Amino acid sequence: MDVNKAIIVGRLTRDPELRTTPNGATVTSFSLATNFVYKNKDGQKTEQVEYHNIVTWRKLAEIVAQYCKKGKRVLVEGRLQTRSWDANDGTKKQRTEIVADNVIFLDSARTSADSTPQSSQTQDETPEIQQEAPTAPSSHVDNSKPKNDEISVEDIPF
DSSP states (O other), rough: OOOOEEEEEESSSSEEEEEETTTSEEEEEEEEEEEEEEEESSEEEEEEEEEEEEEEEHHHHHHHHOOOTTTTEEEEEEEEEEEEEEOSOOOOEEEEEEEEEEEOOOSSSTSSSSSSSSSSSEOOOOOOOOOOOOOOOOGGGGOOOOOSSOGGGGGOOO
16 A cells, blocks of 8 residues: 655745636645744754745635735645756656645634634535444343443453
């Protein structure tokens, strides 16, 4: 089984760019900065910054364009994808980006000027359904023991 999964938390380096493809799909691209802080061999605190290109599609693209602004902190979940193209000057260009499936806004609405929602939105808009634990049929219920909230040592199977 192969896995292509990226999860990063960072800050937007610019406002998202919303575009529409010729076939009508909306797409948003933006960049996130993440930092890694460590002590170098001299014992001094050093910070290393990485920049990540992010792409969102359809409804998620519209939501990101509406609520995300430069400097906002977000968690992005998605897959890595590398695409290549020929530039106008004839050179071959390549870009690796994260195609986001999920974006979670981490800045609180109280600290921002606009009303950023606190929930995540998935690209395919499938609501998360929590399944209830199955209940045992009444024919399999053990009524020989009195019902109480405490667990006794005899109830532990090992």
